[in-house]
Amino acid sequence: MSRTTVYRLRVEFGDCDPAGIVWFPNFFRWVDAASRHYFVTCGVPPWHELERRTGVMGTPLVDTQARFVKSASYGDELAVHTTIAEWRGKSFVQTHRVMRDEELVMECREVRVFAARRSEAEGGGIRAVEVPEEVRALLG
Amino acid sequence: MSRTTVYRLRVEFGDCDPAGIVWFPNFFRWVDAASRHYFVTCGVPPWHELERRTGVMGTPLVDTQARFVKSASYGDELAVHTTIAEWRGKSFVQTHRVMRDEELVMECREVRVFAARRSEAEGGGIRAVEVPEEVRALLG
Amino acid sequence: MSRTTVYRLRVEFGDCDPAGIVWFPNFFRWVDAASRHYFVTCGVPPWHELERRTGVMGTPLVDTQARFVKSASYGDELAVHTTIAEWRGKSFVQTHRVMRDEELVMECREVRVFAARRSEAEGGGIRAVEVPEEVRALLG
């Protein structure tokens, strides 16, 4: 059984568009914060610390499916419920449910990888790597 | 045969995260701009003008599937190729391919609706409406 | 004596740039949220409610001076201390101090106005208006 973490946020005026509702890219901003919050809650050190020891500098997104169920607006308090649905070799499936009290506002299913930087000689950018042992141990 | 429009952009320093690559919510920012650019290119008036005549204030996102194929960084020039793959009653499927020259960087498939504001009496927010006649005529 | 409100936030990975520190426009995002939080804390209703009764739809920025004292990064917890330093006719001066525990990270001094929408006939956009009586009463 995987654990579920909860990341709480307030919707702000500037998160909303001329229709008065949350402009959708902001949901991905919150989901990304919730993704990292999951690891922090499990005791995984900050990426810049993990990078020094293991080379891993984060868990970039490879694939996402999202469904926008209800609109939200400023003043709303939302909670992102996050869990890991599946572990694969270098990737994992993380799901997020953005709730306003009992009401589902948005949900998404992400495939992310553990990534390390590629050297300049390799052309820069990033590449997927195995989940570091110390992370796997924490996520049990 | 649906037409394809191209929306061009430069990746900026502030679009990138501590890994030095585009932070993914920014791709959705560009895809959203490309979505509106499609309608503008087809001759559809700005939403605030269309709203006065038809009540339609935009085409909010209902569902999206996205695949991140290559990382991008500041200095990159990207082109978003956008088309409409399918028309349904109140919704439509729009696809976007974000290219760096001949290379696919990201692609996504969106379901969007034409939406009007709900009155305060109806509880605020938005609701899906039929595609206005004048828009359908322009999109042929 | 003016009151001071405190708006708390966590710095996220996506708020940081390739140098690994907060990309400065995000500080203005937080300061803007802190500005609205001040009014909410004083009991002023949400702008969309106030607009129905008084026409006021927000307090847009006219002028700002900001000083960036320390860098911040993801994982930091910041508190924005906000007060109103001066009331003028249609405008006011609001100051914000962004703190990390006892350390000053950024500070700014803003001039904002109470604004109402201009009709389409007037060319659209917004115009400054007198502070509504009900707001002045709450801010004492």
Next chain:
Amino acid sequence: MSRTTVYRLRVEFGDCDPAGIVWFPNFFRWVDAASRHYFVTCGVPPWHELERRTGVMGTPLVDTQARFVKSASYGDELAVHTTIAEWRGKSFVQTHRVMRDEELVMECREVRVFAARRSEAEGGGIRAVEVPEEVRALLG
């Protein structure tokens, strides 16, 4: 005589707030892009390249004064006119005028420094450094 560069942009729907006008932190996003564009136009290499040779990873903001003169909305095409008003030891003053055709929309005056990363041993973050010789030569 300092040169002036021009950075062009389109205001998008998602750049605007519930009042239908540009949410002000986005102006700083564009000004930051215009600041980097100035150096690129002068032939200064991308920061990640400059960092390898000189340690300089960018020109973070130390101080800014901004004045918001006119509102802008989606569909507007803006041009940011940028110049360097003054060189100091490790810092410089850069000014930006955001224009819509002949009309001034926003202007700001920034103090920025050339910065290098501080090592982890030094506590991380960044520190101001002298303008690299190769940059000074290009900026004449």
